[in-house]
Amino acid sequence: MDITRHDRRRRLTLVLLVITSLALVSLDERGSAIIDSVRTGAQDVVAPVQDLADSVVNPASDWVDGLGRANELQDENEKLQRRLDAARAQIAAAKANQVELEQLRNINDLVNVDDGDAVTAEVVGPGAGNFSRTFRISKGSSSGIAVEMPVVVGANGKAALVGTVTRVSANDAIVQRVDDPNFGVGAQLMQAGKDGPKGTAEGQRDSTLLRFSVIGESAAVELNKGDVAITVGGDRYPRGLVIGTLVRTVDGGGAIALDAAVRPVADLDAVTFVKVLKYPPVPIP
Amino acid sequence: MIRRIRLGLVVLACVVLQTTLFTHLQIDGVAPDVGLVAVLAVAWEDGPDTGAIYGFIMGLAIDLFLTTPLGLSALSFAVTGYAVGVFQTGVVRTTPWLPPILGGIGGLFGGLVFITAGAVVGQAGMLSFDSVRIVLIAALYDAVIAPVVFPLVKRAARHDDAHVGWRYR
Numbered sequence: 423m424d425i426t427r428h429d430r431r432r433r434l435t436l437v438l439l440v441i442t443s444l445a446l447v448s449l450d451e452r453g454s455a456i457i458d459s460v461r462t463g464a465q466d467v468v469a470p471v472q473d474l475a476d477s478v479v480n481p482a483s484d485w486v487d488g489l490g491r492a493n494e495l496q497d498e499n500e501k502l503q504r505r506l507d508a509a510r511a512q513i514a515a516a517k518a519n520q521v522e523l524e525q526l527r528n529i530n531d532l533v534n535v536d537d538g539d540a541v542t543a544e545v546v547g548p549g550a551g552n553f554s555r556t557f558r559i560s561k562g563s564s565s566g567i568a569v570e571m572p573v574v575v576g577a578n579g580k581a582a583l584v585g586t587v588t589r590v591s592a593n594d595a596i597v598q599r600v601d602d603p604n605f606g607v608g609a610q611l612m613q614a615g616k617d618g619p620k621g622t623a624e625g626q627r628d629s630t631l632l633r634f635s636v637i638g639e640s641a642a643v644e645l646n647k648g649d650v651a652i653t654v655g656g657d658r659y660p661r662g663l664v665i666g667t668l669v670r671t672v673d674g675g676g677a678i679a680l681d682a683a684v685r686p687v688a689d690l691d692a693v694t695f696v697k698v699l700k701y702p703p704v705p706i707p
Numbered sequence: 708m709i710r711r712i713r714l715g716l717v718v719l720a721c722v723v724l725q726t727t728l729f730t731h732l733q734i735d736g737v738a739p740d741v742g743l744v745a746v747l748a749v750a751w752e753d754g755p756d757t758g759a760i761y762g763f764i765m766g767l768a769i770d771l772f773l774t775t776p777l778g779l780s781a782l783s784f785a786v787t788g789y790a791v792g793v794f795q796t797g798v799v800r801t802t803p804w805l806p807p808i809l810g811g812i813g814g815l816f817g818g819l820v821f822i823t824a825g826a827v828v829g830q831a832g833m834l835s836f837d838s839v840r841i842v843l844i845a846a847l848y849d850a851v852i853a854p855v856v857f858p859l860v861k862r863a864a865r866h867d868d869a870h871v872g873w874r875y876r
Contacts, residue, residue: 432755432789439763439785446767446778447828457777464771468722475727550726551773552737552841553825553833588774598774603832627832 458569465591472594476546526695535574535581535660541565541698546594555602555625556588559696562595572659572699573597575688582687583607583653583663584696595698599690600665603627608654609634609665609684611645619643623651623665623684630690631683632666645671645682660701713863714749714761718768721745726772737841739848740814741856742769742780746788747813748806748853748860755792762788775830782824787817810853811846818842 450457526542541561549556561567569590574581586605589596598605605625611618611634621636634651636643649668655661666684673681721742729738742765750758766781773780791813802808819842826833 432759435756436759436785436789439759440782443763443766443778443782443785444828446781447776447824450777451828461771461777464768468719468726468772471719471723472727475723479728479731547727548730548733549774550730550738550769551775552740552845553822553830553838554774556774596774602774604774604830625831627835628837 539700549596555599556596562591562593564592567595567698573696577687581663601625601630609651610654611649613649634682634684636680651684717863737844739852743817744849744856745860746784748857749864750788750791751795752864755789758788758792759785783817783821786820806853806857807850811850814846814849
């Protein structure tokens with residue numbers, strides 16, 4: 423009798439926890455200010471510990487990477503190997519600096535967007551979670567960054583969209599990458615410098631390419647390799663941010679290919695500096 | 708009371724490790740669920756009730772730092788903690804291989820609950836081959852870290868009156 427009652431109580435505990443979890447999921451999906459503030463608060467509390475851990479982990483991670491490269495040279499004698507390693511480390515550091523400098527230069531003068539009050543931030547590392555593609559940046563709400571702001575890098579003098587801010591705390595923020603399966607943006611193809619079809623560009627679970635889908639079927643629509651996808655513009659993104667380049671058409675289920683795979687302009691795993699656009703701009707009173 | 712503080716510190720440690728160290732130690736873009744492995748250890752020690760509640764708390768703490776909806780990890784960790792606790796009550800003998808076996812099977816079960824629940828609540832692309840790949844790699848990774856995590860969590864989860872030598876369930 424007691425055992426049955428005990429079992430019932432256990433099951434009741436589990437059922438209550440499941441119901442509470444589902445209620446929280448539902449609240450979060452609808453956009454709850456309370457949950458957002460709890461998240462921000464938790465991020466603020468843990469951020470100093472994270473920064474401390476990062477300051478230990480990042481150099482160690484670099485060292486492990488360096489060790490992996492050194493293993494390739496094990497047939498060299500020790501002295502030469504040390505010299506070679508040192509030289510390689512210097513070159514790698516110089517190259518890394520060059521890449522960072524290039525990325526900083528690239529995001530300084532963006533011709534296709536008003537970035538006067540944009541915030542430049544460093545990418546600290548990948549975000550947590552196996553089922554989302556995110557990265558953490560070094561600046562947060564204390565620098566004026568807010569949720570849903572677009573995040574760009576420079577590519578040939580133009581602003582290329584790499585993601586959008588999804589979580590923000592005082593001193594850092596989480597950016598959802600454009601190839602995250604839950605990312606979507608209104609897009610338009612530019613075909614030989616002219617306006618092409620409009621549609622949506624969305625991240626995909628099974629690929630790091632975005633899927634461009636034409637809105638409204640039309641026999642006149644033609645999708646070509648090399649077409650450039652840009653943001654349509656609206657409440658969340660300014661018009662003209664480069665999203666990527668069309669690499670192939672995809673069977674959209676109809677007789678005409680109305681879907682295409684779009685490769686993001688930037689290598690999203692190698693981004694080191696980004697610019698957060700304060701968009702939409704705050705109206706001047 | 709002290710035990711609760713110790714278990715709370717384990718939650719904090721798991722959150723920090725998950726959001727810092729393991730983002731750099733990914734295998735094919737996949738990190739282990741260190742929090743889930745800690746829940747498995749607690750559930751194995753204390754049974755389904757504590758397993759479910761601790762799983763819920765751990766999942767909720769991890770959820771605060773993910774971009775997936777709040778409550779999704781809480782749900783999957785709670786169900787997994789409960790399941791392992793129920794399984795534990797029926798086991799008579801243990802083996803030194805228990806942590807990696809439990810880490811692997813628990814990680815697989817927890818991952819499958821996560822993607823199923825994620826798909827049910829409308830997360831894009833959760834039921835896909837890539838998700839299954841992620842769950843499998845994460846489960847293997849959980850099995851690898853479990854022999855390190857289990858003894859540490861077991862120490863944190865020990866009852867303050869353990870010196871008495873008897874425990875009633």
